[in-house]
Amino acid sequence: MSSLLITNGHLVTLDADNRFIENGSIYIEGDQIIDVGDFATGTYAADHTIDARGSLVMPGLINAHHHLYSTFARGFTPPGPPALNFEQNLRNLWWKLDAALDSEDVYYSALLAAMHAARAGCTTIIDHHASPSCSDGSLDQVERALRDVGLSGCLCYEVSDRNRDGEGIEENERYIRKCRDSDDDQMAAMFGLHALMTLGTKTLERCAGIGHSLDAGFHVHAAEDAVDVQVTMQRYGRRIMDRFLDFGIPGPKTIFVHGIHFDSHEMDLLHSTDSMLVNNPESNMNNGLGLAPILVMLKHGVTVGVGTDGMSSHLISQARAMYLHQRTLHRDPNLAFVEACEILLHNNRNICNRLFRKPRGSLAPGHLADVIIPSYVPFTPLNANTFYGHLLFGLSFAPVRTTIARGQVVVDDGRLLHLDEEAIRAQCSERAPRIWERIN
Numbered sequence: 001m002s003s004l005l006i007t008n009g010h011l012v013t014l015d016a017d018n019r020f021i022e023n024g025s026i027y028i029e030g031d032q033i034i035d036v037g038d039f040a041t042g043t044y045a046a047d048h049t050i051d052a053r054g055s056l057v058m059p060g061l062i063n064a065h066h067h068l069y070s071t072f073a074r075g076f077t078p079p080g081p082p083a084l085n086f087e088q089n090l091r092n093l094w095w096k097l098d099a100a101l102d103s104e105d106v107y108y109s110a111l112l113a114a115m116h117a118a119r120a121g122c123t124t125i126i127d128h129h130a131s132p133s134c135s136d137g138s139l140d141q142v143e144r145a146l147r148d149v150g151l152s153g154c155l156c157y158e159v160s161d162r163n164r165d166g167e168g169i170e171e172n173e174r175y176i177r178k179c180r181d182s183d184d185d186q187m188a189a190m191f192g193l194h195a196l197m198t199l200g201t202k203t204l205e206r207c208a209g210i211g212h213s214l215d216a217g218f219h220v221h222a223a224e225d226a227v228d229v230q231v232t233m234q235r236y237g238r239r240i241m242d243r244f245l246d247f248g249i250p251g252p253k254t255i256f257v258h259g260i261h262f263d264s265h266e267m268d269l270l271h272s273t274d275s276m277l278v279n280n281p282e283s284n285m286n287n288g289l290g291l292a293p294i295l296v297m298l299k300h301g302v303t304v305g306v307g308t309d310g311m312s313s314h315l316i317s318q319a320r321a322m323y324l325h326q327r328t329l330h331r332d333p334n335l336a337f338v339e340a341c342e343i344l345l346h347n348n349r350n351i352c353n354r355l356f357r358k359p360r361g362s363l364a365p366g367h368l369a370d371v372i373i374p375s376y377v378p379f380t381p382l383n384a385n386t387f388y389g390h391l392l393f394g395l396s397f398a399p400v401r402t403t404i405a406r407g408q409v410v411v412d413d414g415r416l417l418h419l420d421e422e423a424i425r426a427q428c429s430e431r432a433p434r435i436w437e438r439i440n
C-alpha cells in the first residue's frame with residue numbers, strides 16, 4: 001500500500017472541530033487519511049513527501065451536479081434563430097448536442113471535463129448524463145474517463161420520453177446493479193430522470209418501480225423554468241413536488257436540481273422527505289431563468305447543495321455566484337456569505353456521504369484521502385473567522401498546485417502527469433468539429 005506525507009501546510013480541516021492547523025501535516029495510506037496534525041515529520045516513513053510550502057491545504061471539492069457530456073458545446077452556436085426561451089434552448093442546443101455524441105465522444109467529453117475539474121481542485125463529481133445515440137454502456141465511458149483521471153463519480157442516465165418512451169431506463173438499471181454488486185466505492189450510481197415536462201406517467205411508474213427495487217436515489221431537474229411547473233399543472237393538476245411524491249421519488253438519497261420555482265409547500269415537502277436540493281447559480285443566470293430562493297429553502301430546513309450544471313468545473317466560483325445572487329435578489333449587503341460557503345463545503349459533503357460508502361470532505365482520519373493544495377499562501381490571518389473571506393476572495397482566483405484524489409497525486413504543479421494531455425487535446429480537437437457538423 002502506497003503512503004504519502006504532506007508537510008508544512010496551513011491545514012483547513014473542515015472536520016468536526018473545524019480545526020485550523022498552522023505548519024500541519026497529513027499522513028495518507030492507500031486511499032485513506034491516517035493522521036492529521038502538527039506531528040513531527042519523522043513520525044511516519046512515507047513513500048513520498050510533498051512540502052506544501054506554507055500554502056493552504058484543504059479537502060478536495062465536490063461538484064453536486066454536473067453534465068460532463070456538455071464539454072464540446074464550448075464556442076458552439078446552434079443553427080437557426082436564437083432560442084427565445086428555456087424550452088427552445090433545450091431543443092436547439094442540448095438535445096442536439098447529446099444526440100450527436102458517439103461512445104468515444106462521451107469518453108473524451110468526460111475526460112476533458114474531469115481533467116479541468118481535477119485542476120480546479122474537484123475530486124468528486126455527481127454527474128447527470130445523456131447521449132441518446134449510444135445510451136447503452138454510456139455510463140461505462142463516463143466511468144472510464146473519471147477513473148483515468150483518478151476522480152470519484154456518482155453517475156446516472158437522464159431518462160426522458162423526448163426521443164422514445166423511457167429512453168435510458170435500462171442503462172440506469174444496469175449501472176446501478178453494477179455499482180451495487182461492486183466492492184469498489186470509487187463509483188456510485190443514482191437513477192437519472194430529466195424533468196417532469198419530458199416524463200409521462202408510464203415512464204415515471206417504471207422508473208419509480210425499478211429505482212425503489214434497487215434502493216436507488218433519483219437525480220432529477222425540477223422547477224428549473226416556469227414551463228416545468230406549467231406543464232405539470234396543465235397535464236396533471238399537481239405542483240411538481242406533489243407529482244413526484246405520487247411516485248415516491250422524494251427521499252434521503254434523491255437530488256432535485258435547481259428548484260427556482262418551488263413554493264413554500266414544496267420546500268416543506270423537500271424537508272419532510274429529507275430530500276436534497278442542488279442549485280446551480282451560474283447556470284440559472286446564464287439561462288436567464290431567475291434566482292432560486294436559497295435562503296428561504298435553508299429556513300425550511302432543506303439540505304441545499306451546489307453544482308455547476310455543465311457551465312464549468314470550477315466550484316468556488318459557484319459559491320461566490322450564489323452569495324452575490326442572493327444579495328442581488330434581496331438587495332441586502334449582509335446576506336448569504338456564510339451560507340454559500342457552508343453549502344459548498346459542508347452540504348455537498350453531506351450529500352456525498354449519502355451516496356458513497358466512504359466519508360469524504362474533511363481532513364480527518366478515516367476519510368477518503370481527497371486533498372488539495374492551492375497556490376495560495378495567506379497574507380492575512382487564517383482562522384475560523386476569516387476562512388470564508390480567503391475562500392471567496394482569494395482561493396476562488398488561485399490555481400490549484402496539487403490535487404490528491406483517493407490518495408494518488410493526480411495534479412502535480414498544475415499538470416496531470418499520468419495522462420498524455422497533448423494527445424488528449426489533439427483527439428478532442430479532431431472530434432469537436434465532427435460533432436458540430438452532425439448538429440448542423
Ligand SMILES: [Zn+2]
Nearest residue numbers: 067128257309
Ligand atoms: Zn442539469
